[in-house]
Amino acid sequence: MNITRTALILFTLLPTFGFCQNLDSQVDKIYQVKDNAPGISILISKGEEILLDKQYGISNLDYDIPITNKTVFNIGSIAKQFTAYAILLLEEQGKLSIKEPAYKYINNLPRYQKGNPTIEQLLNQTSGIKEVDGIAGVADLTRNDLLTQSQMMNFITKTTSLNFEPGEYFQYTNSNYILLADIITKVSGKSFADFMQEDVFEPFGMENTIKKSSTYTIIKNRAIGYIEDEGDFYKAQLHAFIYDGDGQVLTTPKDMFKWHRGLQKVKNQHTELYKKMHTKAKLNNGNIIDYGLGVEFETHNNYQAFGFDGMILGGFVSKYLYFPELDMMFFTTQNTFESDFKEQFFHLVDLYIPNNNFHIKTRKTVREKKVKLSKKELKMYEGSYLFTGSDVETIKINTIQLKNDELAVLTTDGDEITRLKPIGNHQFMFNDKLVAFDLKYDRKSYKYYDSENELPWLFKEYNPTTYNEKQLKEFEGQYFNADFQISKKIKLIDGKLFVFSRNGAWKNEIEPLCKDAFDYSSDVMTFIRDDNKKITGLKIMGIEFEKV
Known part of the structure; x- marks a missing residue:
């Protein structure tokens, strides 16, 4: 940076550096630790000099x-x-x-x-x-x-x-x-x-x-x-x-x-x-x-x-x-x-x-595209959508529904999260995030971009499924993964499906999401069937277990 600007910046900072000893009380206000509680250790330096320890x-x-x-x-x-x-x-x-x-x-x-x-x-x-x-x-x-x-x-x-x-x-x-x-x-x-x-x-x-x-x-x-x-x-x-x-x-x-x-x-x-x-x-x-x-x-x-x-x-x-x-x-x-x-x-x-x-740089104002969609066009995006989780995010479910000529995103309890603002080419703004729809004839989906440089979350349209006891019993059995030498036992108890792990020491209820997919502690457990529709295994986070 040039000498003039350096001088201006240093001049601006001089009051702070010159009176560091007077900042102790202000630091104390930020870190108000209760008696007999865990705490914090702080170090601030400028160059080779420690300003605060x-x-x-x-x-x-x-x-x-x-x-x-x-x-x-x-x-x-x-x-x-x-x-x-x-x-x-x-x-x-x-x-x-x-x-x-x-x-x-x-x-x-x-x-x-x-x-x-x-x-x-x-x-x-x-x-x-x-x-x-x-x-x-x-x-x-x-x-x-x-x-x-x-x-x-x-x-x-x-x-x-x-x-x-x-x-x-x-x-x-x-x-x-x-x-x-x-x-x-x-x-x-x-x-x-x-x-x-x-x-x-x-x-x-x-x-x-x-x-x-x-x-x-x-x-x-x-x-x-x-x-x-x-x-x-x-x-x-x-x-x-x-x-x-x-x-x-x-x-x-x-x-x-x-x-x-x-x-x-x-x-x-x-x-x-x-x-x-x-x-x-x-x-x-x-x-x-x-x-x-x-x-x-x-x-x-x-x-x-x-x-x-x-x-x-x-x-x-x-x-x-x-x-x-x-x-x-x-x-x-x-x-x-x-x-x-x-x-x-x-x-x-x-x-x-x-x-x-x-x-401070003057930012160019980004003008949002104003796209007007008819009710008929907006209704194409309606549906229930399921994100089956990722390495760092758990499953998420929402419903998109037309309300007052706008698409509302709702929780499973019907609470409104936000309204989608159309910007064209099957894209909408989800608050300040982008979502892009794919309207396939068999199953709709949309991608939620938390950041343009990070893997988007894929939400797929799904039909919530319920099972009677006879249908749930079909999922019972012992499932084994040879790579990790671990097994999971699935058993029906009082009309509910439970997964037993660690030789039966742990028990978790699994609840149906959609066909052959269950909520397993905020991950998705998907059952695998053969050509005869018989269950042959299950998958959790890409890890397959064979039914034995």
Whole structure:
């Protein structure tokens, strides 16, 4: 940027930087932690100077241990940055190329019909590989069960189809980074934990950072993760998650500062590595996405920024964000799960970074197409529609019905969600999202585009189905999946169908959605029939079980 504009920006920021000591009370107002409650650790820096290093709350409620600047937190998916850096480090050493197909380094990775993802597509989350978390659930594993790298690799490599052609969409999954960890182990000849410790954490001076690789490891100053329910806190630790690549790293804000400063040295000494990591990825159609190689991009107060978020149901939330134009870094980490933590985080940022009016660009006004459709034309889109879920979204059902010359989207209870605004070519606006209809003669459908760069949700028209007891009895039986060595027993009890899992330890009722499809804990269980209409198996999230 030019010198004049730099001077203006610095002049604007001087009041904030000059009186940082006076911001403590304002930070306290943002983070009002109750007595005897989990808390938060905060670090803010400008250049090499730490502006704020502050902690609130309790790290371990059993023993009333307060959070200090030595407390280590599980930072969740922020660990993906370390994995991405490790891959690029190996590439710089000439041991791999991120342009190569991932299967070259991963035993048993399928040759997918839709194409073979490259290592780079694993890194930038455009591979199309399915999310493994849901598959583990189908395999009857919970957050309390031991989940190892070999288990997760088995789930991923036994899933033989992709969600889309590699590079066609952006879809964030943990599977991509679990696979990357396996590549690091194979190429480096070290365990993933050892490579991270010896080749990443130690060179960056991160003395209080560890990749958890055992349920028995003693980790000094470790915070316990909690969730809150009706005012009470409960432990939510994921002690048994020890797989690699996507998380399971514990650190302190001071060590994250060392990571951050270390990356600035990498920028100067290993320019190509840094550039690859911090360049936005491009889809097959040329669209640019707000994701690099283990880096998420965003804008706040008209400044460009990048970093990563880490949210885990084990009771931890973290966020790392860097504003390069100001050379300012913000990092917060807490030991209680909150889905709306970002509001607090950006209130904190706003104390230090005012809105940058110099970067405001005049936006061209996009004129919405005004399309008038007749009642006859609108009625073509009426119907009940079912979205059968995806790796990250559960099933959704709605009804589209003509009301007062407009198409209303209704819940199954008849509550109105919104009105569809026609824009032509079978397309409508669903609030600020696009939906596109396909009016096939046999079954209508529409795609809901949450983002133009992400896989759209496909809603298909369906006919809600009910069954009598005699018909329900046809679904009874034992179903087995040989790949994962798991079975599910379906039994009719008092006119309702139940799925028994884990040798009968678990029981879940399944309710009919449409012909041969049932709601199974917000996933769809679809029964498979042969040419004689006899039930031969079932499918959940693409995993098939054979009736035995």
